[in-house]
Amino acid sequence: MATNIQAEMTGTVFRIETRVGADVEEGEELLLLESMKMEIPVEAPRNGRVAQIPVAEGQAVEEGDTLVVLD
Secondary structure (H helix, E strand, O other): OOEEEEOOOOEEEEEEOOOOOOEEOOOOEEEEEEEOOEEEEEEOOOOEEEEEOOOOOOOEEOOOOEEEEEO
16 A cells, blocks of 8 residues: 655755665655755655655655655
């Protein structure tokens, strides 16, 4: 079952730390968001494989936007 990992706040995708097809472990950092001059790590909530990354570095995101999809 796919899991959508969503932005918890409005910000900008600062750096993507993974790629589509990568196997990730719970707690692994997937990307960094930048908001109000702070870097906020976005971590995998469970073990899985990255199915999609529908955002790009430098892209502005809103709270609730999907950042990564895990299978």
